Amino acid sequence: MSEFGLDIAATDGPARAGTLRTAHGAVSTPTFMPVGTAATVKAMTADAVRATGAGIVLGNTYHLMLRPGPERVAALGGLHRMMDWPGPILTDSGGFQIMSLGKLRKLDEDGVTFASHIDGSKHRLTPERSMAIQHSLDATITMVLDECTPFPATEEVARASMEMSMRWASRSRAAFIPRPGYALFGIVQGSVFPELRARSAAALREIGFEGFAVGGLAVGEGQAEMFAVLDYTVPMLPAERPRYLMGVGTPDDLLGGVARGIDMFDCVMPTRAGRTARAYTSRGVFNMRNARFADDARPLDPDCACPCCQKHARAYLHHLFRCEEMLGPMLLTWHNLAYYQSLMRGARVAILDGRLDGYAAAARAGWQEGDG
Numbered sequence: 001m002s003e004f005g006l007d008i009a010a011t012d013g014p015a016r017a018g019t020l021r022t023a024h025g026a027v028s029t030p031t032f033m034p035v036g037t038a039a040t041v042k043a044m045t046a047d048a049v050r051a052t053g054a055g056i057v058l059g060n061t062y063h064l065m066l067r068p069g070p071e072r073v074a075a076l077g078g079l080h081r082m083m084d085w086p087g088p089i090l091t092d093s094g095g096f097q098i099m100s101l102g103k104l105r106k107l108d109e110d111g112v113t114f115a116s117h118i119d120g121s122k123h124r125l126t127p128e129r130s131m132a133i134q135h136s137l138d139a140t141i142t143m144v145l146d147e148c149t150p151f152p153a154t155e156e157v158a159r160a161s162m163e164m165s166m167r168w169a170s171r172s173r174a175a176f177i178p179r180p181g182y183a184l185f186g187i188v189q190g191s192v193f194p195e196l197r198a199r200s201a202a203a204l205r206e207i208g209f210e211g212f213a214v215g216g217l218a219v220g221e222g223q224a225e226m227f228a229v230l231d232y233t234v235p236m237l238p239a240e241r242p243r244y245l246m247g248v249g250t251p252d253d254l255l256g257g258v259a260r261g262i263d264m265f266d267c268v269m270p271t272r273a274g275r276t277a278r279a280y281t282s283r284g285v286f287n288m289r290n291a292r293f294a295d296d297a298r299p300l301d302p303d304c305a306c307p308c309c310q311k312h313a314r315a316y317l318h319h320l321f322r323c324e325e326m327l328g329p330m331l332l333t334w335h336n337l338a339y340y341q342s343l344m345r346g347a348r349v350a351i352l353d354g355r356l357d358g359y360a361a362a363a364r365a366g367w368q369e370g371d372g
């Protein structure tokens with residue numbers, strides 16, 4: 001079984017094209033990870049997710065610890081077996097959803113106590129418990145438990161939050177059980193303060209991780225601020241380790257992240273949008289409920305090889321959403337994920353050819369141009 005690691009095949013400025021080696025197979029990078037919240041990428045079979053070209057998916061510890069429970073997942077052979085995804089799976093720590101629970105949670109130095117959004121039952125998550133749950137799920141990549149600092153935050157609040165997250169990162173490292181081909185990723189916090197980001201990155205490097213995530217972004221700071229944080233944060237991370245930008249984002253965010261040296265992304269955007277009639281295409285974003293599609297016989301995206309675009313007209317998609325037929329969300333989720341994957345594949349080829357700038361400019365021109 002191969003050791004976990006990233007082989008970098010080419011660079012183009014800060015951007016990298018590589019191969020992530022894991023216990024559950026290899027993944028070409030840069031890569032977009034579809035979000036499989038409750039051990040399913042919503043509206044998609046695992047075969048369909050594979051057909052889009054996805055190499056790695058994400059699972060949510062918070063949701064899986066409540067239902068069906070980590071012991072039950074382990075008894076069913078782990079997440080890979082249960083959801084028919086033998087490839088690599090990254091699980092988040094549960095922290096982000098719990099921090100989002102607002103009044104339903106109480107944070108202290110040791111961990112966080114929270115009430116389930118399902119039945120109000122009380123639960124406790126600590127760095128050690130998060131590691132144990134992700135172990136039961138058999139996550140290929142485990143994330144440290146951290147506090148996702150709210151935005152905006154004063155520098156004082158952001159510092160205290162980041163410092164606690166670094167203590168939790170250290171406890172996560174100690175509790176994580178290493179296995180060949182498996183990884184634990186640290187998460188850089190520090191909000192929009194360069195000095196805090198630098199101290200966080202230094203603390204994580206000191207502890208030592210198989211990969212490094214940039215957290216606390218895409219929380220309302222805006223794209224320009226997010227890119228500014230990446231501009232100074234990414235160079236603080238070890239060049240030979242994978243870098244993961246959490247919870248990002250739009251196709252344009254992804255291209256900007258790749259150009260700044262990010263290897264991995266995840267976001268609910270393409271799947272959520274697929275269920276709400278929002279299409280991401282090479283010609284920009286469409287709302288398929290719009291009446292202008294009622295008689296549009298063209299494929300959704302003429303440049304896309306997915307079944308939705310190969311077999312159906314825009315008018316059919318429009319009709320499915322108008323009638324609230326479940327095939328509408330299924331087809332559009334498939335398309336959106338296929339589009340995200342093709343965007344990442346194109347970026348990878350462009351990096352290998354040393355022409356990422358030109359590739360990104362052409363993609364942006366297509367979004368601007370629209371569909372006439």
Ligand SMILES: [Zn+2]
Pocket residue numbers: 300301304305306307308309310334335336338339
């Ligand atoms: Zn398509």
